[in-house]
Amino acid sequence: MDDALRTRITDLLEKNKVLLFMKGTKSFPQCGFSAQVVEVLKRTGAEFATVNILAEPDLRQGMKEYANWPTFPQLYVDGRFVGGCDIVTDMYQSGELQPVLERAGATKPAS
């Protein structure tokens, strides 16, 4: 991948604490796996941004290489790759996801 693309990716990850690379958008996911992760994130109450990789072929290829991960969605928290649909859903169900989001300051801790 070229430097411009790598810079774009690191820039996106720096500016968005919780960032989901997905197929489609938050309002109109175009894949069941992407829709599922959007739903999980909404339930956590976390603020998150999304990138529609279907609209950006360069990013679609670039993120596969960046994460060494061949599929979407891809969830990043604080610049770190957390996982795809299976892992994120498992983490939510086992209660592991919420603390990760709280540590990143993306969600208000339960009082």
Added chain:
Amino acid sequence: MVEIPVLEARIRAGVPGITHLAIEDLTGGKDHFQAVVVSPAFATMSRVEQHQAVYRALGELMHGPVHALALKTYTPEAFAAR
């Protein structure tokens, strides 16, 4: 499109010590699969690394022929305790 035995052979060749492997064709279209992979080799890996190990084993099959792969990875202990 990919046949299940091809996927099985790739995963067995790429992930050492597999004790259980089950692959299901979710749609009958030979491109949407679900795989359960159990190996003691996963014990020292994070979940991301476990899935990366399976993706690496499948190589170029993940870039086109396989459209979707729902993946569950376990150590034998975690698999027995489900």
